[in-house]
Amino acid sequence: MKPTQLIAIAAVAAVSTVAMAQTKTFKVGEAGGMKVSQTFTVESKADFENFVGQTHKVSGSLKFDPTAKTASGKIVVDVASIDTGIPMRNEHMRSDMWMNAEKFPTATFETTSVKHKTGDTYSVKGKLTVHGVTREINTEANIKYIKESEATRKAMFMGDVARLTCNFKVNLKDYGIMIPEMAGGKVAPIMDMRLDVFAYTG
Amino acid sequence: MRHLSALLSLTAIASFGVMVLALGTMLFLNSRGVTAQRIKPHDAAFAELTGEVGTPIGSPQKIVILNDSAVLEQRGPEGQVLLDDEKLRATGQYPLQIKTVRFLGGIVSIVSLALAVGAWFAHRLLCRRAHNAPPKAI
Numbered sequence: 245m246k247p248t249q250l251i252a253i254a255a256v257a258a259v260s261t262v263a264m265a266q267t268k269t270f271k272v273g274e275a276g277g278m279k280v281s282q283t284f285t286v287e288s289k290a291d292f293e294n295f296v297g298q299t300h301k302v303s304g305s306l307k308f309d310p311t312a313k314t315a316s317g318k319i320v321v322d323v324a325s326i327d328t329g330i331p332m333r334n335e336h337m338r339s340d341m342w343m344n345a346e347k348f349p350t351a352t353f354e355t356t357s358v359k360h361k362t363g364d365t366y367s368v369k370g371k372l373t374v375h376g377v378t379r380e381i382n383t384e385a386n387i388k389y390i391k392e393s394e395a396t397r398k399a400m401f402m403g404d405v406a407r408l409t410c411n412f413k414v415n416l417k418d419y420g421i422m423i424p425e426m427a428g429g430k431v432a433p434i435m436d437m438r439l440d441v442f443a444y445t446g
Numbered sequence: 447m448r449h450l451s452a453l454l455s456l457t458a459i460a461s462f463g464v465m466v467l468a469l470g471t472m473l474f475l476n477s478r479g480v481t482a483q484r485i486k487p488h489d490a491a492f493a494e495l496t497g498e499v500g501t502p503i504g505s506p507q508k509i510v511i512l513n514d515s516a517v518l519e520q521r522g523p524e525g526q527v528l529l530d531d532e533k534l535r536a537t538g539q540y541p542l543q544i545k546t547v548r549f550l551g552g553i554v555s556i557v558s559l560a561l562a563v564g565a566w567f568a569h570r571l572l573c574r575r576a577h578n579a580p581p582k583a584i
Contacts, residue, residue, distance in 0.1 A: 283486060287504045293546045296484070296504035298531075329535060390495070398491040407496070429549075440501050 266309060270406045270443030272319060273303035281401075282441035284321045286414075288432040297326040297337065306443045308406050310389040313360035317408075319439060321351045342421060348376050353439075356380070364388045368410070374419040385410040392445075403445030410439045447576060454569035461562035465555050472551030479508040479544040483522050484531040503531045508544040513537075 272282055282302040288295050301322035308315045324345035328334055338345040357369040361384070368385045371378050390396055390405040414435050416423065423431050485500030493499060499520045506526050511517065516533040534541070 281492075283501050283503075285503055289505075291545075292549050293543050294504065294507055298503055327535075329540065395491075395495045399495040400491070405495075436505070438502075 266311065267307050267314065268309070268404060268406075268445050270306040270308060270317075270404070271446055272305060272408075272441050272443045283439075284326075285438045285440075286326065287436040287438070289436065290432045291429045293430065295328050295330075295333070297328040297334075299325040299327065301325040302439070302441055306387075306406055306408060308387060308389065310406075313366075315358040315366060315387060316355045318352065318354040319441070322349065323351050324349055341424060343375060348374075351375075353381075358385075372412075372414070374414065375421050377419040379418060381412060383410060383412040401442065401444045405445075406443045408439065408441050408443060412437050447572060451569055451572040451576070454565045454572065458562045458565035458569060461558045461565060465558040465562060468551050468554040468558065472547055472555070475510050475542070475547045476544055478510050479547075480511060480527050481506050481524075482509050482511070482527040482529050482541070484529045484534065485518075486531050487518065499528060509541040510544065510547070511541060513539055515539075 283298060283300055284302050285296050285298045287297075299322055302319060304317060304319040306315065306317035308317075323343050324338055326334070326337065326343075328337060337343055340347070351372070351374045353370050353372050355368055355370040359367045361367050364386050366385050366387055367382070369380065369382050372381045386407075386409045388407040390407065392401075392404050396403075396405050414437055416433055416435065423433060483506040484503040486503055487500040488496060488498060499518065499522075506522070506524075511527070511529075515537065516530045516539060518528040518530055520528055522528055529541070533539075
């Protein structure tokens with residue numbers, strides 16, 4: 245093979261590689277006129293009853309390459325807006341006896357490592373900060389990429405869409421949140437958290 | 447002593463009745479329970495994009511549906527009833543959980559059974575003492 249031909253092949257290969265590795269930045273959170281498309285829930289499964297707190301005030305960003313299957317990101321949840329369905333319970337939860345929302349208004353998760361497992365499933369390590377305490381956690385997340393189309397535009401998304409879902413457990417004690425004795429049996433010491441967001445490139 | 451014995455006997459019977467009522471209520475409500483999943487429904491465009499009826503809120507659990515205004519036509523992937531979470535909140539509904547029924551029913555049953563047994567034994571003890579007591583001198 246002639247040297248010029250080799251150079252040409254190498255150049256095409258290089259350009260192809262650059263074109264394939266395309267990390268996109270996806271935004272999480274409301275963006276002027278678009279509908280709410282992010283939900284964070286925290287579920288307590290105690291002896292007496294189960295209850296769920298939920299909020300749609302979730303923001304952040306996700307860097308995702310749908311071809312190389314690499315990702316990183318940061319999610320911020322507004323703790324004070326979590327609604328359990330009962331105003332008095334919301335008040336207790338926001339108080340300094342529990343989440344102390346005035347002092348710690350947000351909970352954040354920032355990835356430190358994301359590895360593709362299979363399909364849309366990824367193994368995720370990251371730093372979770374709740375109630376002013378930061379701990380490293382391991383979990384799994386599902387990232388489904390949806391290229392911009394008539395369907396995404398009809399659903400009022402701008403650009404490409406990445407749906408991120410993630411479930412993990414939080415032991416309240418690990419984050420300095422102690423359950424008062426009177427709430428024993430009504431609040432579980434370990435809470436089930438679920439994040440379900442539609443991020444978009446905009 | 448006779449009055450106390452009668453009171454204990456009545457307490458035992460009433461407590462036993464409460465236990466039967468608690469157990470009966472628990473069994474009745476348990477039979478009415480259905481597995482339900484609360485969801486935040488998607489609009490048509492969102493549902494078409496995701497292929498889903500809505501975003502799950504919490505995990506499925508067994509509840510008693512007293513007001514079916516929030517029940518959706520569609521069913522979950524495992525046949526569970528789907529409840530419109532936004533409608534539940536807007537109408538102030540807080541569905542009765544079978545877990546709560548069992549918890550309270552269990553406590554009431556155990557306490558009333560203990561009271562019934564305790565009161566009955568105390569009543570029997572008093573009766574025996576009255577029977578064994580020496581006759582009053584004339």
